[in-house]
Amino acid sequence: VKQDIIIKIPDWLYTETSETYSSFSSFENKMSFVCSLARKNIHKGTGGPFGAGIFDSNGNLVSAGVNIVEYNNCSIFHAEIVAIISAQMKLGRYDISNGGKENFDLVSSTEPCAMCFGAVPWSGVKRLVCGARDADARAIGFDEGPKLENWKEELEKRNINVHVDILRSEAVDILNLYANSGGAVYNAGGNA
Ligand SMILES: [Zn+2]
Helix, strand or coil: CCCCCCCCCCHHHHHHHHCCCCCCCCHHHHHHHHHHHHHHHHHHCCCCCCEEEEECCCCCEEEEEECCHHHHCCCCCCHHHHHHHHHHHHHCCCCCCCCCCCCCEEEEEECCCHHHHHHHHHHCCCEEEEEECHHHHHHCCCCCCCCCCCHHHHHHHCCCEEECCCCHHHHHHHHHHHHHCCCCCCCCCCCC
């Protein structure tokens, strides 16, 4: 049976990113923006407390993602994955770097889980910028999966620069907001 794959994106995310967002000059500017998406995802009830964005070398927003696992009933739609898919569709290529010619940042409100860590090198982004640590996500019950101890070094070896703890406390506040508001922790298979 033919089954096209359709990803439902919350309407508010279109509104939020429909204006021309340009010149996010610093990691903090970019992080603040993706944190605002994560916060809005909680308030709108469309998913977990995670936001991500891909920015070009001029600091322009190329794509945005939030966690829409429950919204789509699909376990892999983490914020980073949604941002990566969206950028690749928009740019019309599976290698965001266009053969290494262009530099893009993936900015994520929380360090990537095991799955998203795996997706980063395949995406073609050149820098990964993280807010909260995976320990912060685990602290409210999210399973980050079996990640390598030296995951940052492994990305660096592939010429992907990793920057962590950017606006970490703001990003952690969002995780706690979600936990305190009784948000679902949607690990599968009874893993909690
Ligand atoms: Zn993930």
